[in-house]
Amino acid sequence: MSVLRYAKYPFLREAASFVSEQLDLQLKELGSEEFRPVVRRAKQRIMQALRQRKVAVDSGNLVDYVSEVLSFPTAVAIVSAINDPLLRSVYSLSEAKAAYENLKDEDQKTILAISREIGIRAKPTTALAHSFDLNVEDYLRYATGFHEKKWKLVNRKLNRGMVQLTQQELARLLQEAIQRHIYQKTAIPLSLEAFPETVSSEIEELRKNWEKIKGTMGIKEIVKDDETNRPPCIRRMLENLSKGEHLSHSERFALTTYLANAGHSIEEILGLYSSSPDFNAAKTEYQVRHLAGEMGSRTRYKPPRCSTMKTQGICPGGDSICQKIRHPLQYPAAKIGEERRRKEVEWQKP
């Protein structure tokens, strides 16, 4: 492989060995003048990740290939030292997106070599250009994160354990695999003292920047459940319960965990079950407390996500708000958001 390729895909094992063969890079040496461009580019990689959510790798316009390749392990060391899972996740995604941009137009030989190194078993589809057959196990390992219908296995061509993909789709799947690969790499236990002082003060600055950006990312809060903001699945289960109908095990699990996570007390939940035809107070209380994390393993169980409820056959088919969410707990906030938007639109009407 060429240096150009290492610059495009610096996470490859070969790129790493190139680094160690060419230059025996030690963290302590990063302070020297010779490595200024490396540190600068490493910082830039991380800032690009934070600001654009994508590292810009313009391999065609590179002058200093060596610094470019070296900047990747340096950035990985810096991200490791800041040691925040969310940063690791943003950074690895941004690196992987850059790789995707190159991979989707890459030649067949290279894309197969990279697949192999990342641990994805792929081969060219016979008699069909720009198309690949991928081992179904590897496909499932990475494609379950995608939500478009075309990525569901049931909508793919599957034959003798091989899933057929276009090159662009394979590149997208590789992006996912590369992201996880880099995420794992950024878990090196490193303290700031491992870096020369000049660099560690820059890392400190990066960390402050990150904290600021992280504050604006805002994790959506969960709104307390009431009759007006329930998703259709939960509404139906409660209706059936009040009619004295039997709920399946999966339905009880979903309902209990939903209510417990959406702000209801154990007593409120028990009250709902008391109308059930086979209500057993002691047994129900035990189970509800268990699921709410008050007993046993102390884990508060989360309700299953929408796709799981579909698989279990307990999703009654969603409404327009369900189109926008993947998890029933997101429903109340989504509903409030939609109502607010509707009111705003009405307000603006002449």
Next chain:
Amino acid sequence: MNGRSLDFLKKLFSIYYSSLEELWVPGEMEKREFGFFLGKEMAMVRHRSFESAEALHKFLVQEAPFDVYYSVATYDNPEEVMSQKGWRGADIVFDIDADHLEHKCRDEHDLWICRTCGRGGVGAKPSSCPYCGKKEFDEINWICDQCLGMAKMEVYKLVEVLTEDFGFGEENIEVFFSGHRGYHVHVKGSMTSIDQAARKELVDYLTGTGIDLELHGLSGIQKGSKRLVTGWGTRIARSIYEMIDEKGLDGKLSEDKNVLAKRKRRILEELMSNNFETLQMSLNKRNFEALLALAIEKVSIKIDPVVTTDIHRLFRLPETLNSKTGFSKRRIPPEQLASFNPLRDAVVLSGDPIKVSIKCAPRFSLSGRSYGPYSDEVATVPQEVAVLLLCKGVAECSG
């Protein structure tokens, strides 16, 4: 169940386990969790592990458990609580249960028994007991050749997709009768490390959940448009072929009947190569969609989605007894699947007749002989029949 019936069953179960020459054990058995029901209506004893088949066998003879389970997962520490076990991987397993199938025989053999007076009847439960007027019932499912036969058809469908689409080797697919209402299918040593989300995708593929006909080139098809030849597309085409060729079509499509008859040959020819063009032209939109939906329903495989996606599942150990029937969970070699008759080949507790008092039982057959129906009576029946009635909770040992 009264003490006498319980002792009787316990004794037979113990004899069965002592007479077993060889126990079926899963691979890496020492890394698996085992669980047991030691008595009826007792909590499960779980988080146990065994170093060898001999150690487990000894335990079974000693305790004569009513049900024996092993984890589909392997763990670093199988005896620890769930969060400390250290999950290593889990076998891919499937459960096909007659309960999930629409079978008409249900009305002929499922029972209700009044919790108050102990009498019962066949069919759907009444709103109040005709004998004592109370309103609480136990509902009891029965089994027959018909519903077990339907479950077996699903096994054939499943094995076909697992080999043709997923590429699992036939030698790695093992089929078992569950000992009650259906079949278990185990896949040996493949894809054991895939997570729950991936297993869910596997289940959705088999059940057709989330299928998008457009992506299979099967909806809004324009003349000459490119269509995918997929496992699902081919099976849908084949299913429609059979409906048109053999059985004629559902009454719903009658308005299009004449057109269909005229073009039948052409339609069938096209379907052979996954081409739906003439078929679609011959039906109005609603009927075409209804036909596709019907085909999907026929092609989809009725597995229990929860079992396959549960990566910590405890699953019944093959060749052990099922306390709901007294039958054994039997391994069925592929060449014997066609002739396998659960109501004969899984019956392992045969013996001399004994006297039982029966609350209620439908007409049923076992090992080739017919019994019942019974209603509130004492009868002398072969041991295996007595075991089934006791296990089903519709009879007690009689003096």
